[in-house]
Amino acid sequence: MMAGLIAWVMVLAIAAYACAGGTDYGAGFWDLLAGGAEWGRRPRWLIDHAMAPVWETNNVWLIFVFVIMWTGFPRMFQAVFEAMWLPLALAAVGLVLRGAGFALRKPSRRLAQRRVFGAMFAIASLLTPFFLGAVLGGIAAGRVAVGTDASADAWANPASVLTGLLAIAATAFLGAVFLCSDARRFGADDLVDYFRLRALLAFCAVVVLALIGLPVTHHHARYVWEGLTGGPGLLLIVLAAVCGLATVLLLLRRSYGWSRYTSVASVALTVGAWGFAQRPYVLPTSLTVAQAAGAAHTLRWLGIVTAIAVVLVGPALVLLYRLDTMGELEPLTDADTRAARAPGDNL
Amino acid sequence: MLSTAALLANTPPQLLPARELMAFTLASHILLVPFGVALPFITVLMHHRALRRDDPVALKLARRWSAVMAVQFAIGVVTGTVLSFELGLLWPGMMGRWGDVFGLGFGVEAWAFFLEAVLIAIYLYGWRRLKPWTHFWLAVPLPAAALMGAFGIIAANSWMNTPQGFGLDAQGNPVDVDVRQAVFTPMFGPEYWHFVVAMFMTAGYVVAGVYAVGLLRGRRDRYHRLGFTLPFTVAAILTPVQFMLGDSAARAVFHKQPVKFAATEIVWKTDTHVPEYMFGRLNSDGTISGGLRIPQLDSILAGFKPSTQVTGLTSVPAADRPTAVQATIAHWAFDIMVTIGSLLILLALWYAWSWLRHRDLPRSRWFFRCAAIAGAACLVTVECGWITTEVGRQPWIVYHHMRVSEAVTATRAGSLWAMLGIVMAVYVAVFGAFLAIVLTMRTRWRIADEGSAAARAALPPETDTPYGPRSEPEPAAAGAAPGGGADGRSGGAS
Numbered sequence: 001m002m003a004g005l006i007a008w009v010m011v012l013a014i015a016a017y018a019c020a021g022g023t024d025y026g027a028g029f030w031d032l033l034a035g036g037a038e039w040g041r042r043p044r045w046l047i048d049h050a051m052a053p054v055w056e057t058n059n060v061w062l063i064f065v066f067v068i069m070w071t072g073f074p075r076m077f078q079a080v081f082e083a084m085w086l087p088l089a090l091a092a093v094g095l096v097l098r099g100a101g102f103a104l105r106k107p108s109r110r111l112a113q114r115r116v117f118g119a120m121f122a123i124a125s126l127l128t129p130f131f132l133g134a135v136l137g138g139i140a141a142g143r144v145a146v147g148t149d150a151s152a153d154a155w156a157n158p159a160s161v162l163t164g165l166l167a168i169a170a171t172a173f174l175g176a177v178f179l180c181s182d183a184r185r186f187g188a189d190d191l192v193d194y195f196r197l198r199a200l201l202a203f204c205a206v207v208v209l210a211l212i213g214l215p216v217t218h219h220h221a222r223y224v225w226e227g228l229t230g231g232p233g234l235l236l237i238v239l240a241a242v243c244g245l246a247t248v249l250l251l252l253r254r255s256y257g258w259s260r261y262t263s264v265a266s267v268a269l270t271v272g273a274w275g276f277a278q279r280p281y282v283l284p285t286s287l288t289v290a291q292a293a294g295a296a297h298t299l300r301w302l303g304i305v306t307a308i309a310v311v312l313v314g315p316a317l318v319l320l321y322r323l324d325t326m327g328e329l330e331p332l333t334d335a336d337t338r339a340a341r342a343p344g345d346n347l
Numbered sequence: 348m349l350s351t352a353a354l355l356a357n358t359p360p361q362l363l364p365a366r367e368l369m370a371f372t373l374a375s376h377i378l379l380v381p382f383g384v385a386l387p388f389i390t391v392l393m394h395h396r397a398l399r400r401d402d403p404v405a406l407k408l409a410r411r412w413s414a415v416m417a418v419q420f421a422i423g424v425v426t427g428t429v430l431s432f433e434l435g436l437l438w439p440g441m442m443g444r445w446g447d448v449f450g451l452g453f454g455v456e457a458w459a460f461f462l463e464a465v466l467i468a469i470y471l472y473g474w475r476r477l478k479p480w481t482h483f484w485l486a487v488p489l490p491a492a493a494l495m496g497a498f499g500i501i502a503a504n505s506w507m508n509t510p511q512g513f514g515l516d517a518q519g520n521p522v523d524v525d526v527r528q529a530v531f532t533p534m535f536g537p538e539y540w541h542f543v544v545a546m547f548m549t550a551g552y553v554v555a556g557v558y559a560v561g562l563l564r565g566r567r568d569r570y571h572r573l574g575f576t577l578p579f580t581v582a583a584i585l586t587p588v589q590f591m592l593g594d595s596a597a598r599a600v601f602h603k604q605p606v607k608f609a610a611t612e613i614v615w616k617t618d619t620h621v622p623e624y625m626f627g628r629l630n631s632d633g634t635i636s637g638g639l640r641i642p643q644l645d646s647i648l649a650g651f652k653p654s655t656q657v658t659g660l661t662s663v664p665a666a667d668r669p670t671a672v673q674a675t676i677a678h679w680a681f682d683i684m685v686t687i688g689s690l691l692i693l694l695a696l697w698y699a700w701s702w703l704r705h706r707d708l709p710r711s712r713w714f715f716r717c718a719a720i721a722g723a724a725c726l727v728t729v730e731c732g733w734i735t736t737e738v739g740r741q742p743w744i745v746y747h748h749m750r751v752s753e754a755v756t757a758t759r760a761g762s763l764w765a766m767l768g769i770v771m772a773v774y775v776a777v778f779g780a781f782l783a784i785v786l787t788m789r790t791r792w793r794i795a796d797e798g799s800a801a802a803r804a805a806l807p808p809e810t811d812t813p814y815g816p817r818s819e820p821e822p823a824a825a826g827a828a829p830g831g832g833a834d835g836r837s838g839g840a841s
Contacts, residue, residue, distance in 0.1 A: 053472040056424045057464040060457065066431045067457045070442045071450030078443025081435030085758050089766055092432035093773060096425045100777040103421030107414070107784050109791075117780070150758055294447025295513075295524035301451055309458035316465040329472035336474060337411045340795035342787050 002300060003293035006072040007282065009306050011275035013068060014136075015268040017061035019174065022167075022267060024055045026175015028098060028125020029168065030198060031118065037111060043179075044118070046191050048106060050182040053329040055102065057320060059095075064309075071302055073292040075146055076282045084138060085150035087131040094128035097121070106331070109345035129171050130164035131155075137163025140274060141221040145286035159220040166209045170267055173202035177247060177263040181256045185327060196251050199263075203248055223284040227277025236276060240269035358752050364763035365437045365755050368770060370737075372429055375774050377733055378726055379423040384497055384543070385550035386416055387467065388490040389578050394483055396577070408574050410474060411792060412554070415785055417471045422781050424464070426774075437763075440754035441744050448513050448521050448529050449506040456499025463492040494543060501542055505534040508736065509603050510745050533603045537596035538736070544589045549729055551582025552691070553722030557789070559715045570796065572708065579718065582725075583695035590688055594648075597681075600739075601649045604746065605658035606667075607739040610674035611681040612645050617659040621645040626682050631671040633661070669741045680734035687724045687731075694721060 027047045034040030034047075070077040081088060101120030108114045134155045138144060141159035148154060176199035183191035217225045227233040243266035250259040280288045293299060323329050334340075390412040397405035431453075434442055442450070469477075470486040477485070506512075512529030513521040558575035601608040608614075614621055615633035623645040627638015646655040660668050669677065694717050701709040708714075744751045756763075 053468045056421060057461065057468055059424060059428065060461045060464050063428060063431050063460065064457045066435070067450065067453045070434065070446035071454055072447070074443050074446030074450070077435055077446060078439040081439050081442075082757065085436060085756065085762075088432060089436055092429050092436070093769060095428050095432075096773055096777065099421055099425035099428075100780070103418050104777075104780050104784055107418060107788060109787075113780075294450075295521070297524045298447040298451060298526055301526040302454060305451065305454040305458065309461065313458050313461045313465070316462055320465045320468055323469060323473070323477075328476045329469070330475040331417070331472055332410055332414050332474050334791070337414050337792065338407055338795045338799070339788065339791035340798055342790045342794060345791075 002296065002303060003072070003289050004280075006068065006293075006299050006302055006306075007289045008275065009303075010065060010068045010072065011272060013061055013065045015271035017058075017065055018167075018170070018271050019264045019267050020054075020058035020061055022129065022171040023174045023178045024051055024058055025098075025125045025129045025168075026171035026173065026202075027051050027179060028102075028122050028175075029172045030175055030179065030195070032122035032126060037115065042188065042191060043194060046179060046183055046186065046188055049186060049331075050179060051102065052106065052331055053324050054320065055099075057317070059099070062095075068302065068306075072294055072299060073282055073289075074294050076287060076292040079144055079146045079148060079283060079287070080135065080139065083144040083148040083150055083154045084135045086152075087134050087138075087155045091128050091131040091135075094124040094131065096124075098124035098128055109342070109347045111346055114347065125171075126168060129167040133164035133167025134160040136167075136274075137161070137221075139283060140224045140278065142223060142284045142286070144283050146283070157220060158216045162209065162213050162216050166206065166213065169202055169205040169209055170270075173199060173206055174263055174267060176202050177251070177259050180251070181260050184256055185325065192254075192256070196254070199251055199259075200248065203244065206244070221284075223281070224274065224277045227279065228273060231276070233273045233277040236269045236273035240266045240273060243269060359755060360760040361758055361763050362752050362755050364760055364767055366751065368763060368767045369433055369437055371767065371771060371774070372426065372433060373733070374730060375778065376423070376426040376430060377729055379419060379426065381546040381549035381553070381726075381729065382416070382419050383423045383463075384493040384546040385490075386412065386419070386554070387470070387486065387493060388547065389550060389554060389581060390416065391483070391486050391489065392581070393573075393577055394486070398479055398483055404570050404573055408570065411788075413471050413474065414788060416467070418781060418784060420467055420471075422777065426777075429770075436758075437756055438744065438754045439756055441749060444749065445510075445521065445745055448524050449503050449510070451526050452499045452502030452506070452530055454499070455502070456496050459492050459495035459499060463489065463496055466492060497543055497546070498539065501539045502530045502532075502535055504736070505532050505538045506530070507744060508532070508538075508607075508740055508746050509534040510748055534599060537592070537599040541589070541592045541596045541732070544585050544592055545725075545729055545732065548582045548585045548589055548691075549722070549725040551578040551580075551585070552718075552725045555579035555582065556719045556722030559718040563712065563715045563719060568800075575718070576708065579698065582721075583698050586688075586691050586695040590692055593685070593688060598649065601657070604739075606660060606663055607669075607677075608649070609658055609660045609662075610669045610677045610739045611735055612657070613674055613678045614645065614657050614659045615661055617656065617662050619646060619654050619656045621649075621655075621657040623648065624678070626679060629671045629675050629678070666742070667747075669739060673738050673741050677735050677739040680731040680738070684728045684731035684735065687728045691721060691724070694718065 027050065031040075031044055031047050034043040066077075069080070097120045101117045101122075101124060105114050105117035105121060108117060137160035138155045138157065140163070141157060143154040143157060143160070154160075176195045179195040180192055180199060183189070183195060217228065228237055243262045247259050247262040247266065250256070250262060278284050280290070282289055282292045390409050393405050393412065394409040396402055397409055466486065466489045470482070470489065473482045473485065506529055509532045510529075511532055512525040512527070514523040516522045555575050555578040558571045559579075561571040562575060597608070597611075600611070612621075613624055613627065613629040613635060615629070615635075620643050622643060623641045624635060625639035625641070627640075628636045630636060643653040646653050646657055649655050649657055660674060668674075694714075697709060697714055701707065701714075740746060742750050742752065744754045
């Protein structure tokens with residue numbers, strides 16, 4: 001009972017990371033494709049501005065997912081990290097490169113430095129969601145069981161690769177939709193259409209990958225396939241599709257007020273559908289929620305900690321996102337800190 | 348390390364690279380922790396002074412510290428995330444069996460860190476548009492959130508040292524978990540306060556050290572004096588406190604983990620009237636080479652009288668205690684930490700004496716030379732303290748319940764060595780770039796300050812309006828705002 005609740009908290013935290021962290025990865029994806037220094041100057045300026053105040057907070061969702069995993073379902077955590085060693089290790093390296101690249105690019109005033117840090121940030125933004133997606137795909141396809149040794153088989157299979165690609169496409173979609181709204185907020189009207197086009201293209205990519213995903217899921221992830229084609233799993237998938245289409249409609253009508261919410265809903269509902277489809281397994285089809293659950297006393301406390309987190313972190317998050325969308329958060333400029341040009345600065 | 352392999356025939360080959368990888372990433376991350384925990388506090392103090400006394404110099408300092416914090420916090424976030432990956436990648440055996448016993452501390456850490464990330468984002472990006480006092484008050488909970496985060500991490504680490512809050516079933520698996528007992532373990536209190544104060548001290552000395560260098564180079568203006576005085580005062584007040592806390596932490600180890608204490612003090616046989624060795628090397632036959640021997644002192648320090656019995660390393664089988672090499676490492680780390688801590692007390696006393704005597708900073712250049720290296724020395728003590736507690740715990744990952752070798756991943760040693768190589772290359776590049784960026788920021792600020800000082804000298808006073816919450820960028824001071832604001836780019840370049 002409590003274990004089931006904690007399992008849903010975990011699914012929600014994964015959904016939150018997919019949405020919040022995903023938007024940032026998507027921004028990095030478009031940074032990668034923004035072109036040369038001159039051509040990509042304005043999109044990169046927007047990406048920098050939009051991401052800077054929130055990306056560290058968004059990253060914390062991942063730590064939350066891990067904590068719930070190892071405290072609530074320690075055997076599952078062990079099994080996943082043993083079997084998925086390489087993709088998780090590469091994702092960790094990717095996280096470092098992405099965060100450091102982004103943070104170091106901002107205060108750089110030399111083009112050559114910015115290029116290096118920007119490339120670090122952008123390429124890692126592409127690879128990290130792929131590896132994390134591949135891990136999820138491998139789990140859904142039942143490639144991980146307690147005691148599975150690390151092998152390429154666990155994550156280099158069609159279901160994993162497809163989920164990884166889908167993760168990239170979904171983050172690109174989210175990123176573009178959010179950057180559309182951000183462009184409007186910052187009064188950069190030319191960038192609104194720039195990212196609108198990219199959001200639509202990313203949605204097409206998601207649709208194509210989802211269609212390819214049908215036979216792949218059917219063949220490689222049979223248990224999840226059953227869950228997704230009936231019951232609440234199917235309902236959520238349909239709702240996710242509706243939300244995705246609504247986003248496209250809103251984008252086509254150039255109404256950017258609600259597009260962010262519908263795009264987030266489509267990704268979160270997809271993750272939720274996966275959660276329903278996997279029930280009652282945390283590792284289909286070898287380890288159920290009940291089998292994986294940690295000590296009952298701990299789970300109760302984990303519930304309490306989660307409740308405190310909701311009470312304390314919830315309002316803080318709302319405040320941050322509100323201040324951010326109201327345009328109250330701006331980085332310190334060189335004028336604010338009274339900085340001059342150093343020798344060698346060329347930006 | 349090699350003698351470990353000799354002693355434990357069943358040591359898996361991937362143990363060494365796994366330990367090295369964990370040690371390297373944690374040693375790197377821990378250098379940033381003092382600033383994550385304590386730099387917000389010091390900055391908020393300076394910010395308060397700026398607002399309260401309408402002090403433009405203090406405001407400039409607080410803003411510049413935030414600009415550094417923005418980069419430092421980001422690097423801290425990502426290197427910290429790596430550590431939570433590594434718990435699973437390197438020590439799946441520990442997390443799988445004990446995760447539900449001690450993992451909850453991390454749960455507290457996760458939401459505290461959430462709060463910290465939110466508040467720090469609002470603080471760092473709120474300078475320009477939030478009302479000054481609103482902005483300030485939103486940052487006031489930051490130190491509390493940072494202390495809460497440290498609570499979670501130290502709860503987990505102290506549990507590994509003195510595990511409790513569970514029973515064992517027939518297969519040796521934990522049952523009957525009691526979370527409260529598992530969080531508040533015997534080592535928790537001593538370790539927590541010692542750690543937290545270390546973080547504030549280190550941040551204080553490092554920040555003050557930057558301005559001590561400036562003062563040594565003859566920049567004896569108010570900016571440098573204030574930038575030096577405030578953080579240095581925080582650190583100097585905490586230094587004697589830390590000495591007491593460290594002393595009581597050592598005594599807590601003596602009572603709760605006697606074998607670890609024996610390793611840090613290289614005590615071979617259980618005995619009374621045990622001498623204290625400053626440095627020196629423990630040989631595997633129990634003899635000690637080199638070092639300064641002070642008769643009776645170890646017993647006196649541990650129990651306040653020479654007849655105190657100190658447990659020796661040989662009280663447990665060789666396989667259950669640190670090797671001679673490990674004991675020597677822990678001993679040296681401990682002694683370096685204590686030596687530096689004692690020297691810092693002298694520095695703090697010098698400072699206090701000078702304030703009491705003539706209400707001013709000491710005039711001696713030697714004081715500022717010492718202050719300039721105090722920050723680096725403090726970072727060394729942080730590393731040493733951590734090495735003492737982690738190496739002294741060997742060969743256990745969960746003290747007396749699980750060996751490091753039982754917890755380690757089954758991944759092949761070759762893969763781990765390769766990953767260590769990659770991670771080292773990435774970290775060296777990232778930390779190097781971080782340092783270079785911060786140094787360049789400093790250069791830009793110095794050029795601007797020297798420029799505006801020159802401009803002040805050249806221009807009539809009424810044209811000089813360098814300070815103020817939202818002044819227009821001056822050509823000399825705002826060189827990096829190219830292109831103007833019309834295309835929305837000026838902010839993006841910053």
